[in-house]
Amino acid sequence: MNQELELVEAMDELSELIRKFQNQLLSGELKAYTLRQLYYIELINKQQGINVSEISKTLHVKKSTVSIAINQLIGLDIVTKIQSDTDKRFYSLQLTSKGENIMKMHMQVHKDTIKKILKILNPDEVDNFIKIINKIKVSIL
Amino acid sequence: MNQELELVEAMDELSELIRKFQNQLLSGELKAYTLRQLYYIELINKQQGINVSEISKTLHVKKSTVSIAINQLIGLDIVTKIQSDTDKRFYSLQLTSKGENIMKMHMQVHKDTIKKILKILNPDEVDNFIKIINKIKVSIL
DNA sequence: TTATATAGTTTTATCAAACTAACTATTATA
DNA sequence: TATAATAGTTAGTTTGATAAAACTATATAA
Numbered sequence: 390m391n392q393e394l395e396l397v398e399a400m401d402e403l404s405e406l407i408r409k410f411q412n413q414l415l416s417g418e419l420k421a422y423t424l425r426q427l428y429y430i431e432l433i434n435k436q437q438g439i440n441v442s443e444i445s446k447t448l449h450v451k452k453s454t455v456s457i458a459i460n461q462l463i464g465l466d467i468v469t470k471i472q473s474d475t476d477k478r479f480y481s482l483q484l485t486s487k488g489e490n491i492m493k494m495h496m497q498v499h500k501d502t503i504k505k506i507l508k509i510l511n512p513d514e515v516d517n518f519i520k521i522i523n524k525i526k527v528s529i530l
Numbered sequence: 531m532n533q534e535l536e537l538v539e540a541m542d543e544l545s546e547l548i549r550k551f552q553n554q555l556l557s558g559e560l561k562a563y564t565l566r567q568l569y570y571i572e573l574i575n576k577q578q579g580i581n582v583s584e585i586s587k588t589l590h591v592k593k594s595t596v597s598i599a600i601n602q603l604i605g606l607d608i609v610t611k612i613q614s615d616t617d618k619r620f621y622s623l624q625l626t627s628k629g630e631n632i633m634k635m636h637m638q639v640h641k642d643t644i645k646k647i648l649k650i651l652n653p654d655e656v657d658n659f660i661k662i663i664n665k666i667k668v669s670i671l
Numbered sequence: 672t673t674a675t676a677t678a679g680t681t682t683t684a685t686c687a688a689a690c691t692a693a694c695t696a697t698t699a700t701a
Numbered sequence: 702t703a704t705a706a707t708a709g710t711t712a713g714t715t716t717g718a719t720a721a722a723a724c725t726a727t728a729t730a731a
Binding site: 392393395396397399400401402403404405406407410411496499500502503504505506507508509510512514515516517518519520521522523524525526528 | 533534536537538540541542543544545546547548551552637640641643644645646647648649650651653655656657658659660661662663664665666667669
């Protein structure tokens with residue numbers, strides 16, 4: 390079979406795998422949260438001190454949308470905002486300890502899946518996989 | 531760095547890539563449709579003659595949900611249903627020519643992305659990538 | 672100092688997608 | 702033949718995500 394067709398199918402499989410990978414989060418201890426919420430939490434964890442406007446730009450979503458989502462997370466004691474001293478219009482967003490805990494559980498779910506993958510791939514395959522993903526990532530952007 | 535950590539990061543990148551891969555559909559000619567609708571169309575295309583109950587089981591969603599979604603697609607002249615001769619409770623679902631056209635456009639968007647990927651990976655890498663995905667797929671299920 | 676710009680919030684409304692429950696039509700079975 | 706089960710529909714509701722527009726508070730520039 391030609392490589393293009395095979396790759397089309399592989400990408401479909403991959404979409405399916407990633408969908409399952411993500412939906413695993415919605416069971417267990419994290420099922421109280423939506424994928425969207427977990428994504429906001431991940432974003433704040435990755436970019437400590439990020440603000441509403443930046444999130445809005447990153448996700449291509451209006452500020453009002455982000456504001457509501459973040460205030461919901463603040464209400465759930467998952468996120469806190471700290472007003473800037475130098476410019477009081479700004480609030481930098483941080484995870485609370487509860488938020489960090491959620492992030493840890495989130496990572497753990499992923500790690501568990503990754504352990505399964507590590508069992509079935511040999512080290513060379515893992516290396517290749519990582520290299521290929523990075524190569525694709527760089528080029529697509 | 532240890533392989534587990536690297537793989538965790540790679541899977542994150544991959545999630546991001548797939549997200550972009552899918553969201554490409556939402557621009558251009560297909561932006562009139564939701565990802566969910568395109569997914570129903572894909573499913574019917576893959577399993578010609580599938581019915582509402584089977585879709586319901588496949589997607590782990592109530593029959594009523596599927597019924598409404600499918601009737602919406604029928605209203606848009608994307609899907610048709612044909613009542614079974616042997617058991618009139620059953621309706622087999624098919625794509626109309628419009629539906630097939632949407633499917634072709636859908637495939638084209640994916641093929642265009644795949645062409646980009648093929649340009650930056652050498653044939654061995656493509657082979658490895660496909661093999662690895664299949665290996666993961668089989669094991670995770 | 673007045674006008675303008677920026678960060679974030681609130682209100683109101685819309686939409687997609689999912690659910691439950693009750694329904695019709697048809698088929699299978701006791 | 703009366704009763705069960707099955708396929709699909711309909712009505713009504715809930716939830717989550719989104720946006721537009723008007724707002725407050727603060728900072729900057731003319």
